[in-house]
Amino acid sequence: MSSNVQFINDQWLAGEGKTFKSIDPARNEVVWSGESASEQQVDTAVMAARAAFPEWSHTSFEDRLAICKKFSELLEQNKERLARVMAAETGKPVWETRTEVGAMIGKVGISERAYQERTGTVENEMPGAKAFIRHKPHGVVAVYGPYNFPGHLPNGHIVPALIAGNTVVFKPSELTPHVAQVTVELWQEAGLPAGVLNLVQGEVETGKALSVHPQIDGLYFTGSSNTGHLLHKQFGGRPDKILALEMGGNNPLIVTNITDVDAAVHNIVQSAFITSGQRCTCARKLFIENTEMGGKVLDRLVEVTENILVDDYDADPQPFMGAMISAKAASQMVDAQNELVQLGGKPLVKLKQKDSNLGFVTPGIIDMSGVEHAPDEEYFGPMLKVYRFNDLDDAIAKANDTRYGLSAGILCDDEATYRHFFKHIRAGIVNWNKPITGASSAAPFGGIGASGNHRASAYYAADYCSYPVASVEADTQSLPETLAPGLKF
Ligand SMILES: NC(=O)c1ccc[n+]([C@@H]2O[C@H](COP(=O)([O-])OP(=O)(O)OC[C@H]3O[C@@H](n4cnc5c(N)ncnc54)[C@H](O)[C@@H]3O)[C@@H](O)[C@H]2O)c1
Numbered sequence: 001m002s003s004n005v006q007f008i009n010d011q012w013l014a015g016e017g018k019t020f021k022s023i024d025p026a027r028n029e030v031v032w033s034g035e036s037a038s039e040q041q042v043d044t045a046v047m048a049a050r051a052a053f054p055e056w057s058h059t060s061f062e063d064r065l066a067i068c069k070k071f072s073e074l075l076e077q078n079k080e081r082l083a084r085v086m087a088a089e090t091g092k093p094v095w096e097t098r099t100e101v102g103a104m105i106g107k108v109g110i111s112e113r114a115y116q117e118r119t120g121t122v123e124n125e126m127p128g129a130k131a132f133i134r135h136k137p138h139g140v141v142a143v144y145g146p147y148n149f150p151g152h153l154p155n156g157h158i159v160p161a162l163i164a165g166n167t168v169v170f171k172p173s174e175l176t177p178h179v180a181q182v183t184v185e186l187w188q189e190a191g192l193p194a195g196v197l198n199l200v201q202g203e204v205e206t207g208k209a210l211s212v213h214p215q216i217d218g219l220y221f222t223g224s225s226n227t228g229h230l231l232h233k234q235f236g237g238r239p240d241k242i243l244a245l246e247m248g249g250n251n252p253l254i255v256t257n258i259t260d261v262d263a264a265v266h267n268i269v270q271s272a273f274i275t276s277g278q279r280c281t282c283a284r285k286l287f288i289e290n291t292e293m294g295g296k297v298l299d300r301l302v303e304v305t306e307n308i309l310v311d312d313y314d315a316d317p318q319p320f321m322g323a324m325i326s327a328k329a330a331s332q333m334v335d336a337q338n339e340l341v342q343l344g345g346k347p348l349v350k351l352k353q354k355d356s357n358l359g360f361v362t363p364g365i366i367d368m369s370g371v372e373h374a375p376d377e378e379y380f381g382p383m384l385k386v387y388r389f390n391d392l393d394d395a396i397a398k399a400n401d402t403r404y405g406l407s408a409g410i411l412c413d414d415e416a417t418y419r420h421f422f423k424h425i426r427a428g429i430v431n432w433n434k435p436i437t438g439a440s441s442a443a444p445f446g447g448i449g450a451s452g453n454h455r456a457s458a459y460y461a462a463d464y465c466s467y468p469v470a471s472v473e474a475d476t477q478s479l480p481e482t483l484a485p486g487l488k489f
Pocket residue numbers: 144145146147148149153171172173174202203204206207208211222223224225226227228230246247248249279280281378380406446451
């Protein structure tokens with residue numbers, strides 16, 4: 001593998017900072033190694049994006065879009081290769097990384113529609129003039145990505161940013177540099193002009209160097225609530241810079257009054273354990289009614305969870321869950337479970353790390369009913385906290401008792417109960433009888449509270465990729481028929 005891992009002004013360069021590595025968490029093997037970008041290289045990347053901005057922003061929308069479409073064709077041609085790079089770097093099964101590449105491909109068409117619909121041009125007649133609403137790109141934007149969707153989520157910022165005419169400096173997660181490198185190689189092949197998209201690889205220091213750079217006009221971040229809050233503080237007092245934060249959640253799912261137990265259990269499993277629980281939308285708190293039906297759901301959930309296949313990303317048959325991102329992340333989940341047990345939680349299915357050198361954990365369920373003061377934390381892995389309840393309004397109040405507000409759902413047979421839930425729950429994604437993961441790119445995606453800063457992504461990413469300009473235009477000037485009092489002509 002080449003040591004040229006930074007992409008700055010159309011050139012692949014070796015980093016000038018310290019070495020970092022990416023590890024296959026299913027095998028404990030190094031899959032990528034490189035040097036991080038120095039502060040000087042981050043500066044060069046930002047200045048390259050700055051220099052490229054005037055021409056790129058004045059390139060026609062059709063020409064910018066054509067390059068994005070070429071990128072999506074290249075993704076299609078390289079789908080299997082990229083899916084396998086993703087699997088080796090994240091531990092996610094290849095069936096799942098193939099869907100991630102699919103989402104990256106779909107993003108271009110969706111972003112094209114969103115750009116036209118949400119930030120297109122509007123023309124209105126007015127006496128002696130026309131009123132226009134148009135949009136302009138911000139300039140140079142920094143894009144930060146998380147490790148759990150190393151392709152799809154940064155892509156959800158990069159594609160709409162480029163379509164709108166911004167230039168980009170991309171800082172991927174230090175845990176998934178290989179995916180970033182392959183993705184940017186495809187952008188280069190698609191024909192992006194020099195400086196329009198730059199890649200700076202590295203750990204937190206690289207992220208800091210980029211976020212404090214005076215020449216960025218905006219920062220689009222997907223990652224942990226902790227980092228998002230630090231960035232928000234850092235951007236305090238800077239109304240001139242646009243900041244979009246997509247962060248974590250401590251997401252509730254309620255089960256009440258259902259007849260199809262297996263269908264409910266399937267929705268719970270898809271909500272809690274997909275991607276080994278490493279989705280921001282994953283259900284973390286399950287509220288189950290204290291009834292015979294509730295007991296049946298819980299028993300069946302325990303049975304199905306105990307039989308979930310956890311295995312290598314390329315195992316045949318394919319597992320439902322692969323390894324977590326790292327052995328460290330897996331052992332942190334074991335620690336989190338121990339902490340909840342200390343507080344009084346009772347494991348119904350114990351989460352176990354199979355090998356301390358690898359990222360594999362089996363999914364866990366812990367009964368937290370009656371436990372007061374459990375931390376309002378996002379444990380980013382396959383562990384589901386269960387709360388039995390007697391009163392639905394009480395369950396909804398507990399579901400809302402979080403500083404986050406990303407996703408929420410209810411499984412129930414009658415619509416009135418759902419409507420009641422919808423009215424009272426506070427979250428950016430609210431689902432009924434469907435998993436609370438698997439959000440659509442064709443809808444806005446974002447949360448409230450500690451989950452975001454009211455700049456939803458996915459379909460609404462177009463909104464933070466440009467600013468509106470209102471114009472009143474007339475091709476000639478004329479005196480008004482009636483003059484304002486006190487004026488003489
Ligand atoms: N709401 C969403 O759309 C969404 C989607 C996916 C993941 N997430 C969340 O992301 C988290 C998992 O991702 P992660 O662990 O990679 O997130 P993270 O916050 O650790 O890292 C995200 C990016 O920020 C950089 N970074 C870290 N500290 C920084 C600092 N002080 N200054 C500047 N940059 C810094 C990292 O290098 C990385 O590129 C989970 O909390 C999950 O819920 C949210």
